[in-house]
Amino acid sequence: MVDVENSLIYMEYIEGVSVRDYLATLTQQGQEEQEGQPTLESKQNKVAMGIGHALGLMHNIDVIHGDLTTSNLLMRQDSGSVVLIDFGLSYVSQLVEDKAVDLYVLERAFTSTHPNTEAMFEQILEAYGKSCQVSKQILKRLKDVRMRGRKRSMLG
Numbered sequence: 316m317v318d319v320e321n322s323l324i325y326m327e328y329i330e331g332v333s334v335r336d337y338l339a340t341l342t343q344q345g346q347e348e349q350e351g352q353p354t355l356e357s358k359q360n361k362v363a364m365g366i367g368h369a370l371g372l373m374h375n376i377d378v379i380h381g382d383l384t385t386s387n388l389l390m391r392q393d394s395g396s397v398v399l400i401d402f403g404l405s406y407v408s409q410l411v412e413d414k415a416v417d418l419y420v421l422e423r424a425f426t427s428t429h430p431n432t433e434a435m436f437e438q439i440l441e442a443y444g445k446s447c448q449v450s451k452q453i454l455k456r457l458k459d460v461r462m463r464g465r466k467r468s469m470l471g
Contacts (some may be wrong), residue, residue: 329400330392334362335385338429362390363438365397370418370439371446373399374453379413381405383421385428411449415456418443419464 316325332340341358366388373380380387381404389398408414418440425436440457444450 334388367442
């Protein structure tokens, strides 16, 4: 939090692990699922819902992160809630395009770092849709951004 009037920045130490490390651990443990324990899918679902919710809240206040990766998302050790970190490239924008590009950056980082998680990313977008007030416009624009990204990668 920033208090501009008093020139103060408030920071908090967050006890937890990056979503990147958490998902890597889940994948390893998923191969050894035990009866009576939550499944890999249910744990991934919980993380996806937390990510989507956090992103929706951030975009509701017109903050664009600019560097969304699973290394810049933490899971609190005590509650399992998702926290966004590293706002060094962030800025304020009301543009639907900027918010869609923010999601696209996360999608690209997600699929390159965590293979076979397309369904999980769709759950992130579903939770985002429930938390972000203008999500329909943003998710529609995300489709356009994806198409531009595919054209760019095809052309080199």
